[in-house]
Amino acid sequence: MSPSTPAVLVEAVTKSFGPVPALCGVSFAAEPGEVLGVLGPNGAGKTTTVNILSTLLRPDSGRAVVAGHDVVTDPAGVRRAVMLTGQYAALDDMLTGFENLVLFARLLGLRRRAARARARELLAEFDLEDAADRRVGKYSGGMRRRIDIACGLVVPPRVVFLDEPTTGLDPRSRQRVWDLIAGFKAQGVTTLLTTQYLEEADLLADRIVVIDRGTVVAEGTPAQLKQRVGATFCEVVPVRAADVPAVAHVLRRFAPAAVVEVAADRVTIPAPHGAGTLAQVATAVAAHGVAVSDIALRRPSLDEVFLALTAARPRFEVVA
């Protein structure tokens, strides 16, 4: 596989469940070693996409290639290269952690002795040695997630599908999962991360794909997406509301009058140079002698991106 071939390639994939269209033409690609975040509201088609890529479902039309194997013509090849972990950490909860690892190892082709050795290796790596002989049903949420991911890493995969991996975890466990994902990146493993937590996507993803109602509505790095929806703003809040016009007057030096937003208690202007603009504005306002209660840079959040991109589209086009 040459470096320019994407690790995951999706081209115009459609899928319907009876009369219900789940995917209406999804296209995107993930480069090797990249963390691709897949965002979207519930029912948007994220899970269907992941299910198609992991060979659980067949697409109705279009093409999907994972690690060089077509999901329709060579699903066995796909299965040898991927690891899937779902939101509910699907393991046999009446087997112990050790037994689950050995089962997965043997199903992936290791002989018994090698499987047991690999299981012990993974238990040590994921800090689960004490719980190795306890049934998985009795594990805490964080431990379940760790053993779930460990089971997927018995044989190193090339592409990892993480479906909402930190849902329901406490902050420490969540941090551990994030560290693991960073580890995948370091090893050159491609990660497809589905998540509802926008801060998680913001933090971990190299690029983000936003899916809504069965199509890709936006694609890009987190920074690019934020820029699409809004830019950074500089906000000045004077101590006395009466000073607002004075502040507005000062700020008109830094931005055209049309974009200076004057509210009852604050003035806001775009800050194309980020912190640089902030410093200039602060100096100017202080030089003017206005007492300032707060001056800050307000960056758009990924929440705003998400809400803006997946806002309800009007059903009917109104012809003016």
Add this chain to the structure above:
Amino acid sequence: MSTTVTTPENSVPALVRHTGLQAGRLLTRWRRDPMTVLQSLAYPVLLLLMLEAVLGRQVSAFAGQDALYGTVPMVVVMSALLGSLAGAVTLGRECEAGLPARLWVLPVHRASALASRFVAEAVRITVTTVVVVAAGVVLGFRFHRGPLAAIGFLAVPVLFGLAFAALVTAAAFMAAKTVVIEAISLLCTLMLFFNPGFVPIGAYPDVLAPVIRNQPMTSAVETMQALALGGAVQGPLVRTVAWSVALVAVCAVPVIRGYRRAL
């Protein structure tokens, strides 16, 4: 490299290996669940003992032969049927948790998932049969036709039980689960009272005799009775095989399709 087994996913050795591993998982799971152990081992023996204590003498007097030769087959077949119901419930719960999907995405033979469920079921039925027969032997049950017939005796409930399991699984996939399970439980209860293992066919009102004679469980019970005690084996055996083959033929495709969809 000797630490890994590299066979293509869709080869026969892979099928055997992967089926064995997944069946082992299911059996470990059942072994560790107290309810399943009780239902597979303790309840059948208890039922056998009770039926023998309460109705043994009366039925023997009516039938002219020891009632055990009817009760033991009936209890064995009934536990096989009820066990497959419990198995369908387990499958439903596992599908909800996402485990079959997880295993499906592994590079295992495509048929091994369903095959392993049937293999595990067959093992469970055999274990129950052996335990119930052992209890029967204590009460006076004997194999009068030799070891080959005894092996046939063990094989018939497995054949019929697996066919019934296919039916139950297909039904569970196609309809709302609780309704199906209750309806089949009720059906099993009725079949328990209306088969020649409970009381001989002659004890039933004449108008019911044809119904009972053609009830699916009857042929299995009659075959087992004949294999242990004596009498015509061929007729009931042919009927049992016919029922089993018919059930599997009708339910095979719905089971496979239903399983894929439930993933």
Add this chain to the structure above:
Amino acid sequence: MTTTTAAPSPLYQWWVLSARTLIPAVRGGELVTALVAPLVFTVGFYVPLQRVIALFTGGAVDYGQFLMPLIALQAVAFTAISAAFLAATDAVHGIDRRFATMPIAAAVPLAARLSASTVKCALSLAAAIGCGYVIGFRFAGATAAVGFCVLALTIGTVLTLGADVLGTVFRSPEATTQALMLPQLVLGMLSCGFVPIDQFPAWIQPFVRNQPVSQFASSLRGLADGTGAALTPTLLWLGGILLVVVPLATRTNRRQR
């Protein structure tokens, strides 16, 4: 101007909660199950065994007349088990705790469940008697019928109370029903309601004679025949069960406050 205050009468609350249990039961077909269960028991026990028992006793025992009390008992036991299931479901879904934070007297939810169960019990009993008539059972007279029904309903209510407590304590609908069906089957089969006691092996006869279901069946049979059989053992058993169950019920329902 009318104001709404939260001070409803316990009687009204009891009525509302009883309806809450009964109306979905009517719609959901649970009442159908209560009516069908006696039919299943009758058909399952009587039809296969009638000739066998007749042959064994040389015609001395009219199995229809003989079996009927047990069918009635199995029917009321069946409704008791459904009550356990309902109580466990309520407990596990936390609605008990919800009621405990509302101005509802602690006894009211329990009383509502009991009254709903008694309605099902009465219907089941009526169906059982209907089935009995089909297989040849007859009461000795009007007093016999009344006595029979009163005793059967009393047994049903006591069993329901016990089952309700068990369900509330164990909180698992499935496990509770499975656990209760076993005694129902065992005690039902190993009783003189099922076959005459002299047909049991000698070693098990003491158990069969003295176990509660046998006593209940004998008393019911005596009332139906008009022969006025010994009621004392039955009443003692019922009293004993109440002695155990009533304090438990008070404690379980109070602890949830």
